[in-house]
Amino acid sequence: MWRRFTTVVGRVIPGAGSRCRKRGWVTPVTVVILGLSFLWTGTLADSNTPRQSVLRVLAWPGYADDDWVQAFEKRFHAKVEVTIVDSDEALWAQMHSAVPPPFDVLAANTAEIARYAQAGMLSPLDLTKIPNRRWQQPFFQRLSDIRGLVNAGHAYAIPFTWSSMGLIYDRKQFAVAPSSMRVMWDPRYRGKVLxxxxxxHNFSFAALALGYPDPFHLTPGQMRDVARELVNLRRNLLTYYTLPEEATALFVQHHAALMFGNYGTQQVEQLRKAGVDVGYVMPDEGALAWLDCWAITRNASNLDLAHQWLDYMQEPEIGKQLTQREGLANTMMPVPGGASDAGPKLVWLQLVENIGQREALWQRIESGDRLRTFPQ
Structure with missing residues (x-):
């Protein structure tokens, strides 16, 4: 029989050992959790037995749960290998870990989908092979209306789930709910911010906090200002986090007061299940919002099986379970404000002006470079 197991590579789980500390605040290592789906433990199959199709999935936590994978394997007589990532940077690194990339389908936000499509790394979709799109809200079916999903007349991804990236706060430490992102810099919460x-995302949300109208296309002067603002933010930080489970553990263990909620309502759900009385707000400056989608890679080994996965992920029961388990919205749920703007405070992610520059500056910020070393 097949036996499922999960390997964790390069991560120190909070509460399960020591943490690396730099300059007085915790710096977790960016990691990838590799969900390797099936190890043969029985007798060798007869050489005449038809070889199983293998689907290699690259996704985020909660997007490819074991019971969903098992049901897919049974229905389509396939083997699924799942790799879980914890950041856009880790996703990009995994897609460049080998030539060709060792994945058939991936989940990414719309800005990243545009990036992969422009790099020629995705395969155009045959929408006739994804009939379960009929269950989606009309906005999510109109792919050409969603920035980043259609290029040169070809659709490259199907919406799956979305969330705002608001502020999560401990109600016991806030008499009044915070209304501005500037609260993250408030010295009263020194050492209590995640x-x-x-x-x-950090450059974009800090740009919003500074009042810049377009947080995704910063001028050189704005980039310098944002970098310095992120250096100043370190004074208040307990640490940086990557996975939502890590954030929950840190929030509980260290009695954090405030958190930039990259995973949005998913993190609110986890914290409340952990017994923390948290509130969730979209700040006055606006909240970043992501729409994660499924796409097929250019080098997918079985296009039919890959389309079947995308169609399977649109089944109503999958969407309902995603919301129940993770607290994330599914594409069958109405989006406030009609979704193209999804309410006045949501700022949907876009491809940024210079990814390399942001990442180079962020490495310096995250590693603890002093403010005086940054351009004035």
Whole structure:
């Protein structure tokens, strides 16, 4: 029989050992959790037995649960190998870990989908092979209306789930709910703030906090200002986190007061299940929002099986379970404000002006470079 197991590579789980500390605050290592789906433990199969199709999935936590995978394997007589990532940077690194990339389907936000499509790493979709799209809200069916999903008349991804990236706060430490992102810099919360470890999102949310109208296309002067603001934010940080489970453990263990919620409502759900009385707000400056989608890689080994996975992920029961388990919205649920703007405070992610520059600056910020070393 086949036996499922999960390997964890390069991670120190909070509460399960020592943590690396730099300059007085915790710096977790960016990691990838590799969910390797099936190890043969029985007798060798007869050489005449038809070889199983293998689907290699690259996704985020909660997007490819074991019971979903098992049901898919049984229905389509396939083997599924799942790799879980914890950041956009880790996703990009995994897609460049080998030539060709060792994956058939991936889940990424719309900005990243545009990036992969422009790099020629995705395969155009045959929408006739994804009939379960009929269950989606009309906005999510109109792919050409969603920035980043259609290029040169070809659709490259199907929406799966979305969330705002608001502020999560401990109600016991806030008499009144915070209304501005500037609260993350408030010295009253020194050592009590958690931030997500990502170059792209940190520069964008800090740009919003500074009042810049376009957080995804910063001028050189704005980039310098944002970098310095992120250096100043370190004074208040307990640490950076990557996975939602890590954030929950840190929030509980260290009695954090405030967190930039990269995973949004998913993290709120986890914290409340852990017994923390948290609130969730979209700040006055606006909250970043992501729409994660499924796509097929250019080098997918079995296009039919890959399309079947995308179609399977649109089944109503999968969407309902995603919301129940993770607290994330599914594409069958109405989106406030009609979704193209999804309410006045949501700022949907876009491809940024210079990924390399943001990542280079972020490495310096995250590693603890002093403010005086940054350009004035």
């Amino acid at each position: 931030d997500f470890n990502s170059a792209q």
